[in-house]
Amino acid sequence: MSFERRNSTIMRELNLVPLIDVLLVVLFFYMILSPMMSRGLDVNLPKSGANTVKPEDRIVLTVTRAQELFVEKERVDISRLRDVLDSIRKTQPQINVYLRADRDAPYGAVVQVMDIVKRAGIDRLGMVTEPAAGGETGK
Numbered sequence: 001m002s003f004e005r006r007n008s009t010i011m012r013e014l015n016l017v018p019l020i021d022v023l024l025v026v027l028f029f030y031m032i033l034s035p036m037m038s039r040g041l042d043v044n045l046p047k048s049g050a051n052t053v054k055p056e057d058r059i060v061l062t063v064t065r066a067q068e069l070f071v072e073k074e075r076v077d078i079s080r081l082r083d084v085l086d087s088i089r090k091t092q093p094q095i096n097v098y099l100r101a102d103r104d105a106p107y108g109a110v111v112q113v114m115d116i117v118k119r120a121g122i123d124r125l126g127m128v129t130e131p132a133a134g135g136e137t138g139k
Contacts, residue, residue, distance in 0.1 A: 085120040
């Protein structure tokens with residue numbers, strides 16, 4: 001019995017083209033489905049020429065026209081807001097708080113939320129607005 005040695009070459013390179021194709025398909029589905037999965041609160045924001053919200057460690061407080069208060073997307077009674085902010089500050093001492101208030105929300109409700117935030121020891125409080133039409137700043 002004679003054994004012949006095969007002179008076949010073994011492919012030692014990984015073909016990346018199918019992997020890239022799969023990656024692009026997954027990316028495509030993520031881009032299509034991710035906006036559908038995150039649903040925000042509908043608030044009629046006032047217009048502003050400057051956009052001050054930066055993607056960093058932040059928490060968003062929302063005051064609706066009906067004077068409902070939300071911390072991120074969770075409804076919170078205004079009497080519990082101080083406790084919620086204190087617990088958040090314990091885990092993230094340098095947290096930035098942004099206030100989204102409906103344009104038609106009562107001024108007193110917005111000021112009350114701002115007062116609670118300041119009394120909780122949070123110095124970084126920003127207001128969320130929509131960009132003004134045409135980039136104008138109050139002309």
